[in-house]
Amino acid sequence: MDSHGQDEQRIVWGVVGTDIGPLLLAATREGLVNVVFHATDAVRDRALDRLASRLGAEPVEAPGSPLLAEAIRQVAAYFAGERRDFDLPLDWSLISGFNREVLRELASGVPYGSVVGYGDLAGRVGQPGAAQAVGAAMGANPLPVVVPCHRVLESDGGIGGFGGGLEAKRRLLALEGVLPEPLF
Numbered sequence: 383m384d385s386h387g388q389d390e391q392r393i394v395w396g397v398v399g400t401d402i403g404p405l406l407l408a409a410t411r412e413g414l415v416n417v418v419f420h421a422t423d424a425v426r427d428r429a430l431d432r433l434a435s436r437l438g439a440e441p442v443e444a445p446g447s448p449l450l451a452e453a454i455r456q457v458a459a460y461f462a463g464e465r466r467d468f469d470l471p472l473d474w475s476l477i478s479g480f481n482r483e484v485l486r487e488l489a490s491g492v493p494y495g496s497v498v499g500y501g502d503l504a505g506r507v508g509q510p511g512a513a514q515a516v517g518a519a520m521g522a523n524p525l526p527v528v529v530p531c532h533r534v535l536e537s538d539g540g541i542g543g544f545g546g547g548l549e550a551k552r553r554l555l556a557l558e559g560v561l562p563e564p565l566f
Contacts (some may be wrong), residue, residue, distance in 0.1 A: 391437050395430065397421045398454050400461045400522025401557070402550040405527065407457065408433055408441060409449040413471030416524050417457075419546035436476060456529065463557065466494035468528045481519040483507050489529045495558045499537040513537070521545060527554065 393415070394409040406421035406429055407414065415437070420427040430441045431433055452470065456553075460467035472480055472489075487506050492498045498506075501513040509515065520531040526545060532554040536542045544551035555561040 385494050391439035392449070393433055393437055393439050393441040394444040394447040394450045395433075395441045396450055396454055396468050396471075397426065397534070398457055402546060402553050405560050406430075406505070407450060407453050409447070409453060410437065410473045410475070411449065412473035412475065414450075414453045414525060414528060415473040415476060419526065419530055419550065419558065423542075425438065453528075457525050460527070461557070466558075470528065472525060472528070476524040477522060480507070480509070480512075480515060481522050484516055484519040485523055485531075486533065488534065492530060492533045495560060497533045497555070497560055500534055501543065503534060517543065530554075533558075533560075 391410060391494065393408055393410055397404050397406050403419065404421040406416070406418040406426050408416040416433060418425065423431070426542060434440050444450060456465055456468050456470060460468070475484075477485060484503060484507055488498070488503060491506060499513075500516045501510070504510055504512040504516045516534070520534055521543065523529055523531045525546070526532070530543060532551045534542060541548060541551060552561055556563045
């Protein structure tokens with residue numbers, strides 16, 4: 383509690399190396415709040431500034447923190463092929479409305495090794511004509527990999543877009559057995 387009797391927000395972060403490059407993971411007391419691709423120093427610093435601005439607290443590097451250690455462990459196990467599902471508390475405070483509804487449906491309804499079309503996902507949340515809005519929700523996903531936006535494809539079978547880059551999307555889909563491993 384701070385001096386005004388309010389719970390002080392705490393944000394901890396760490397970077398984990400993966401097959402698709404370094405990922406920044408950030409957590410609050412509520413759960414994992416952000417996963418950021420390509421977490422080089424410059425990308426990491428911009429992401430941490432955005433978190434501080436949005437959540438009202440300065441993020442602290444603490445990969446061993448109980449708030450973050452389990453998320454790092456599970457992400458590492460996923461990339462090692464030892465974990466198919468994430469069992470983590472998630473802090474949804476960086477996203478709201480339709481986007482949050484779509485991402486929650488994605489997290490609970492599209493399991494490892496399967497894919498869904500943008501339009502199909504729109505239908506699942508009661509908005510069958512909102513495929514483009516689903517695409518925007520995927521682009522706004524603050525928790526990629528853990529909330530598996532890489533599993534959303536175009537209705538014609540095209541891979542669609544991906545905030546981490548198309549090569550990362552292909553590698554994630556290959557890890558899950560949806561696509562063959564890239565040859566090189």
